[in-house]
Amino acid sequence: MAPYRIVLCEDDDIVRERLASLINGWADGDLVASCATLAETLAAYQRSEVDLLIVDLNLPDGSGLDAIRALRKTHERAESMVISVLADERSVLEAIGAGASGYLLKDADSLDLIEAVESLMAGHSPISSRIARILVRQLCEQSPDTHKWEPAVNMTSREMDVLWGISKGFTYAEIAQQLHISRQTVPVHIRNIYRKLQVTNRSEAVFEATRQGLMQF
Structure with missing residues (x-):
């Protein structure tokens, strides 16, 4: 190509x-x-x-x-x-x-x-995570049924911890240090998060998780 x-x-x-x-x-x-x-x-x-x-x-x-x-x-x-x-x-x-x-x-x-x-x-x-929040907020303002949304996927507590680290822009090493887990396990959790949310990068993960009500800022 x-x-x-x-x-x-x-x-x-x-x-x-x-x-x-x-x-x-x-x-x-x-x-x-x-x-x-x-x-x-x-x-x-x-x-x-x-x-x-x-x-x-x-x-x-x-x-x-x-x-x-x-x-x-x-x-x-x-x-x-x-x-x-x-x-x-x-x-x-x-x-x-x-x-x-x-x-x-x-x-x-x-x-x-x-x-x-x-x-x-x-x-x-x-999109950067801060931009994702703006779009989610705009989407919420336009949708009268926002409060009825329910998450379409189930995240483990550890995956949610990693997801919050992603939203803050932390590196893999920083996430591992904060959660007291191995640096090598962080990418595994992130792959699972991407798969469940059907996304391919950090920004999309934050956007989709927020849209589904998994995260609130």
């Missing part, structure tokens, strides 16, 4: 260079354009086919939302993922409404970024 053709749009030079380095080091990614402005990003759409846009929201000459909307017009099958420091409800909902399939906060580490891209291109919607 050919590498995914990726356009990166980030106005902060240091952040852009770091993200570009990660993409360039990924065998399945081809960075076709690294842009600092909305204008550069729109121009990149004209020069190359695009499979994925990774974009910040605050740009010096406009909004990342405009880059997402423009991509949908010029490359209908392309995906968009936001990476931003903004975690307010309006920004999140506007980005998703514009067509973003994923939303990560800039505190995500290197491994999370590549995992998120792989997940998104596999048809999932990677």
Whole structure:
């Protein structure tokens, strides 16, 4: 399979260079354009086919939302993922409404970024746990029967402990230390959690567990 053709749009030079380095080091990614402005990003759409846009929201000459909307017009099958420091409800909902399939906060580490891209291109919607809570809250406000929801899966007490650790962004080692269990058993619990919730990553697990009423924030 050919590498995914990726356009990166980030106005902060240091952040852009770091993200570009990660993409360039990924065998399945081809960075076709690294842009600092909305204008550069729109121009990149004209020069190359695009499979994925990774974009910040605050740009010096406009909004990342405009880059997402423009991509949908010029490359209908392309995906968009936001990476931003903004975690307010309006920004999140506007980005998703514009067509973003994923939303990560800039505190995500290197491994999370590549995992998120792989997940998104596999048809999932990677989102940071804080973003998941915003979406769940919005969903609850729109559903009059929210209080009637019942969990669709049964978690063991240990799996719930691990799930809470995931929601807080702890590493495997930190979860193991806090729960006084072996580091090697944490991935086993996480695989069971993913299987029961039918998800593929941490963010989706937090979102689905919250949606089903297993967790409340």
